[in-house]
Structures are given as structure tokens and as C-alpha cells.
Amino acid sequence: MKTTWAWLGDHLAVDFANTIKVVDNSTIELIGSVEEFHDWHEAEPADLPTVVLTSESLRDLRNLRDCALRLLHAACDDRTLPQADVATINEAIEIGGTLRLLGSAAGTSRLQSASEGGFDALAGLLAAAVVDLLAREDLANIAVCSAPSCGQFFHRARPNQMWCSPGCGNRARVDRHRHRRMDATGMARR
Template sequence: MTSRTRWVWLGDHLAVDFANTTIGLADRREELIGTVAEFREWVEAEPAWLPPLGADSIDLAAVLRQRDATDRLLRNAALQRPLDPEDVELVNDRVRAAGVSRLLTTVPGTSRLAADAGFPALLGVLAAATVDLLGREDLAAIAVCEAPGCGQVFHRSRRNQRWCSPGCGNRARVDRHRHRNPAAGAASTR
């Protein structure tokens, strides 16, 4: 799988992109950053600004621990459940350790997270993105895709959005049609 097709979904909020570095549902999730090389590939493909890693060594276990905490936090927020205090503390510790700040850009109404270069700074920016998203008043905008086999976290662009992408919406509608019309599903498998 090339980098371009592997990361085709990137471009949502940075915290969402980070949480979605696994694909699938429950016990059938596929890890997309299971190696240091895959993590570096994701960092290079991510469209949001990230501090340069340089030659820093990467603690993949720390990345995955933080990604999993971010994923749980976003899913709990989407389901309107309380946030796990240990996950909150891990994220807050990473922000404090990196000294992340928010800076204005030259485009009115926009800003970006900033930190020094290196691995701790990168983890800090990823953690600060989680704080940024979960600290907003519009938590109802965080959702989990309802399409069969997806389960990705996404940031809704409209209140009634149920799927993370048009492709997932099409898959969900086809699945719903098959369940309503069993003969249609049998005909399409011939």
C-alpha cells in the first residue's frame, strides 16, 4: 500500500487524524503505525503542522499509548461518556512537558499549535490538539462513523452527519437496502 492510499483520509482535525491511525471495529482493528517507519510516514503525510522529528529516536510504545488514550477520549466524548482521568492526565502531562503554545497565523481566524522540534515536542503538539478539540463547546461535532466496518472518529461538518465520508454513507445505504430487501442482496451475489 503506498503512502498516498494508506493515508487518504487525513485532513480532519489533528487529534482525529491521530486517533484514526487504526482502522476497523473492536477486535478487528488494523494498526497503521505499528513500526517507527510507519509512524514517520504518517508524520510526513499529515497535512497539519507538526514539529520536525529530525534524528530523534522515537519511542513507539509512548506514541501508541498516547494514540490509544486520544482515541478513548474522543470516543467517550462522542458517546457523551465521562473522560478517563488517566487518559486526561497522560495528555495533559505531554502538553506540559513539551511547552506547547498556540500561535496566530497570517490568515485571520486561524492559528496553529507550536513547540520546539523533536519527539517530545511532537507528542506535545498531538496532545495539545486533543485538548483543543475536547475543550471546545461543540463536542456534539465529534462522532463515530456508523457505516458497517468503519468505526472511525470524525469531526462532523453538519449536525446530522452520521458517516465519516461519502464512501461510508454509500456503504451504509447499500447495507440498509440489502437488509430491507433480502432478494436484492441475493441477486447481487449471483
């Protein structure tokens, strides 16, 4: 089954972190092959350098993504950021020569790699996006969807938003209703 990447278009760090999905309490890798990465890269709206990945560089990219996941989870849970992951992200930015440049309008900016392209430039831009997101004042608006079989990061539109989409909200409500019915039925049998 081919992934459609329908949720892309959030902050680049969120899109990068969401290359995993949780289904039945198991993590599903959405960039498990070079081809799946290229599908994601093609669908991602952010301007990313073109790169031809090998199996080894894909492994390195997923390692960088896993660092981003741990950092985002720590930030969402208001925990101290794992220092090994901070070091990995910072190293990728330094190797990629990533810079933040002023955008064409006030209040805007863009990330650019000083490298000519390739894996280091891509990793540097993705790592810098993680730093950008974690340094934002509105970081409290980032949450993890609590719907069954999701676990994706999203930007809250309102403070009490628990799900990334209406579909996840419906799935969570149906699941909650099903559990209530099972509890009520189980209690009635006793």
C-alpha cells in the same frame, strides 16, 4: 498494502486518532511500524516537528493515540473523560512545552512546542491538539462513522450526518439492504 491516508486534513487530533481503522469488528493499526508512522507524518498536512522514532517511542506514541481515542469516544458518548487519559495528555503537553500562539488573522491560532524538536515536541503538539478539539464549542460536530469497517472520527457537515464519506454511506446502505434481504428470506423460509 500501503495506506494512502486519503482522509487526512481534518483537525490534527482527528487525524491522529484515525491512525486506527475498524475492519470486521477488529482494530487495524495503521502506524504499526516506524515506516508506517513516517508515511503518516509525511502525508499529514499539519506542521509537525521532524522526529526519528524508535520502536519504543512508537509504542509511546500509540499509547498517547489510544488515550486520545478513549477521550474522544467518551466526549462523543457524553461520558466523563477518563482521568488517567487526561493526565497522560496533560503530561505530554507539559513535557513538550507546547504553547498556543495567536495566528496572523483574528480567530486563528497555532500550536508550537517550546522544545527544540524530537519526540517530546511531537507528543506535546499531538496532545495539545486533543485538548484543543475537546475544548471546542463545536465538539458536538465530532462523530464516529457508523459504516461497517470504518469507525473513524469526522466533523459532521450537518447534524444528522452518520458517515464520514459518501463511500462509507454507500457501504452502510448496501450492508443494511443485504441484512434486510437476509431477514426477509429467513422469514419466508419459516
